Amino acid sequence: MKKKRPTLQDVAERVGVTKMTVSRFIRNPDQVSDPLRDKIQHALDDLGYIPNRAPDILSKSKSHAVGVLLPSLTNQVFAEVIRGIETVLEPEGYQTMLAHFGYSQDLEEQRIATLLSYNVDALIISESQHTPKAQKMLENAGIPVIEIMDSTSTSPLHIIGINNSAAAREMTQTMIDHGHRNIVYFAARMDERTLQKIAGYKQAMAANNLTAAIKETRSASSFTLGAKFLEEVLSEYPDIDGIFCTNDDLAIGALYACQKKGLRVPEDIGIAGFHGHDIARAMVPLLATVVTPREEMGRLAAQQLLKNIHGEARHASVIELAYEIECGESIKKI
Amino acid sequence: MKKKRPTLQDVAERVGVTKMTVSRFIRNPDQVSDPLRDKIQHALDDLGYIPNRAPDILSKSKSHAVGVLLPSLTNQVFAEVIRGIETVLEPEGYQTMLAHFGYSQDLEEQRIATLLSYNVDALIISESQHTPKAQKMLENAGIPVIEIMDSTSTSPLHIIGINNSAAAREMTQTMIDHGHRNIVYFAARMDERTLQKIAGYKQAMAANNLTAAIKETRSASSFTLGAKFLEEVLSEYPDIDGIFCTNDDLAIGALYACQKKGLRVPEDIGIAGFHGHDIARAMVPLLATVVTPREEMGRLAAQQLLKNIHGEARHASVIELAYEIECGESIKKI
DNA sequence: TAAAGTATTGTTAGCGGTCACATTACCACA
DNA sequence: TGTGGTAATGTGACCGCTAACAATACTTTA
Structure with missing residues (x-):
């Protein structure tokens, strides 16, 4: 018999108010009267209440999560892209949901469906070629989608990458x-x-x-x-x-x-x-x-996404980042 | 005016049945009559229906997602641990939710709360020291938690690591x-x-x-x-x-x-x-x-987790994996 | 052909928050 | 002391799906 985690209702009963009052306290303590504040906080701590995003996701279709779809995680390049993305998203309170598809289009299709099924607020993808079904899902999803890595991609999406x-x-x-x-x-x-x-x-x-x-x-x-x-x-x-x-x-x-x-x-x-x-x-x-x-690519993609989420829609654009040729010593024959 | 993504209800209306019938078709087509099958499938494709996990997460508190909490993603070691974890979880239909906390206990606490707020079904963590609040959350979460990396940890958890x-x-x-x-x-x-x-x-x-x-x-x-x-x-x-x-x-x-x-x-x-x-x-x-x-560590942790999720509860155990001393050539003075 | 299945579809409620809208409590002031 | 106003709290309803139960439709068998 495993204990279920406490709900707002549980906390409310403990205090003797309705869950609405507790909900208010959590989001803005000022809306609650002085004597209650302490009691509620105490009950909250006591029961170890942990917020539950599921209802919000259900009713608002907003998860505060961004899906990131990459071919591989072990590739150092992508690890750094992820760091760039998270550098921007975390301070904004967005959770990154990572998925990878091992360079397989069919797997990619599945991953897209999975990420969308969690109601991610936006998607960062890294390929321009998809299965027809995947393509359709991306179009129908109704959320911002950005493609990263290669700026010469012909996708009709926001693109951030290098040439x-x-x-x-x-x-x-x-x-x-x-x-x-x-x-x-x-x-x-x-x-x-x-x-x-x-x-x-x-x-x-x-x-x-x-x-x-x-x-x-x-x-x-x-x-x-x-x-x-x-x-x-x-x-x-x-x-x-x-x-x-x-x-x-x-x-x-x-x-x-x-x-x-x-x-x-x-x-x-x-x-x-x-x-x-x-x-x-x-x-x-x-x-x-x-x-x-690599990291900048992730950062820019995330920033662009946030703008889009916040309604600043715009036409699909292509941002081409600069690379640098470094000669080092390993080709300097002449 | 952005279009909302289609719901079961939308599909049902298109076909002229109730959403329950569509729901049945999706989960088990055999439960639906022959003539309907085609129609429903067609409507599904036509509208580009994508399943929505939010209701399920809400009503069953099961997300089919496992939270993985690591200090860093850019560290190659952790990238390989993740690969091990996903190797096991993906075929089982579990999504991995990754979070990292940059070696800060306070951030770790926040990440734990975030992951739990998404109703993850289990948690893989990588440190034994937590803030008191984090500790309490882990205990109250009511889900399997496994700590990986070091087998000498003194946490009262399932532990998989090396010495x-x-x-x-x-x-x-x-x-x-x-x-x-x-x-x-x-x-x-x-x-x-x-x-x-x-x-x-x-x-x-x-x-x-x-x-x-x-x-x-x-x-x-x-x-x-x-x-x-x-x-x-x-x-x-x-x-x-x-x-x-x-x-x-x-x-x-x-x-x-x-x-x-x-x-x-x-x-x-x-x-x-x-x-x-x-x-x-x-x-x-x-x-x-x-x-x-490293990869084996991830695999084992994921396997253990799946067992726990499926109810095979057991006492906290410690699995110590073997390492290997490889002399190579860089210390062979004698 | 009626009774008794079985196959197929429909109905209701509920998961846990929050929105929009009551309602009540409290206070100041005429 | 009553009136108006604000502050504090309460009351459904709803998000999308599915479990459980109910109601049909269609078969089969005596």
Whole structure:
């Protein structure tokens, strides 16, 4: 026989008033007479009353929660996006409801339904491609939806992100400028962002009459994967003199593998990563990388959302954030 | 004038039945007559009906959501714990509600109240020390609560974790066995786990008549912090010949800094980390580290929780998971 | 063909707050 | 002492769904 948690009614009975009076006290003690204030507070503490949002959610369809839908939580990038989001939402009293879908559209559809079933007040999503059903849910939900990560998305939504393909093109060009020619792209996950980056990489290679080559996998990027890719690529592309990775971890893993093989970076092989995590700034040699404003992206998305929730509706807009090409030491052959 | 999302009533009217019939169809189509099935399904799709959990949460006080309360989300360790938790909860139809409190007890109290206000069916927390009010809420909540991370916690709760102090003691002893003497501990955050680890480190040092020395900060651990600590420690403890870090990132940051300084690892300085992240297995030299079962911890906690939710109550128990001392190459002086 | 199922659909109430609207208590002032 | 006004509290109703029960409709069987 487990005890149920106390309701306003329980507290009210203990004090000898109606629950309405207790409700008033909780929201604005001034509305309640002096002698009652103490009694109610005491009863509240005594019973350990904990507010219940369910009735409010039911009657107002407002949950004070924002749904955040990301492909993965273990990816450091998304962890930082989340931090940015929460930095803004928490002080405003909004709870973040996190869900992830492991890069699967069908799972994404389910997660959207789940989040909506909790009456989230807004949604932050991170892909532009959805199942038709998911698409419809997003349209019918009647709440603000923001898509983050890539600014070139064609969704009819508010979008906040960076131009991944431009960033990749620019970094590839930078590597070429530093004398690298046979640059292989290390890809993982093959999600929308990675495909954008690959496109940018290919453009830069083509523009310089160089041959693009891609090492890819559907699985997650990691340090060990970077090392494995390097082992393989050496036999597959013996002429390789540059590697551009979809993520810093791949790059660093590859770099370690080079050290083991006795290959010099950047002299024998130039290596560049993507995102500019903290480690890139501490390592030897400093990693060339595209520094992305992950946390800021989260912050801006959350701020935009709050504006929308508070009624400042506006047309779907695209905010493109700046990235930064950091040359480090790992591609400075010339 | 924003459109409200459709309710069961809306669907029912469209079909010409009562919402009860639609409700039945959704939960078990067999209960509805053949000709209606199609019509209802059609209306459902047509209006884009999305189930609403609020009424259920209100009437049954069951949300099918589990609250997870962690100090930080950006810490890789917790990201993996979350993955473990979700691996188990998602297939069971439970939504994870994440909250974090930045290592502050007061914030933790607030987060607990918030999560409970959403009627979570269970709670996973990660600290043993709480404010009195938080403590009371946890007791009164009437839902299963599991504390994870450290098995030596004295909470009167279900506990799943590792013995951090024993692990630190063992790793310190291992370093000593490999010929390191003046080992300094690099600490960050100063949370409960770190304090436990420091205790274990001190025990091992004392047992070998060696002097313990600690570099500490309240801020988060990072690669750059590890590098900074190394710089500082060289002048503060010129005799230093070993570093044991509360986290792999500190260790790796310190290691890079050693490389810059021309210090050999492990010959001049042995370095050990904690947790055994993927990078430790890819790097050169391989990092000595305590491998912790982070994901398993999350999985087990979630499984335990599900059992409790389904009524298999039991006395508070402690599950101590095994860690592993991995020597790698970074402490093998002897 | 009537009685007795069984299958299908409908009706009511309630979950726990809060809104909008009474109602009562209390006070000042003419 | 009565009147008007404000402060303090109370009274349904409602949010959307479903459990429990009620009422039909349709079959089957004697």
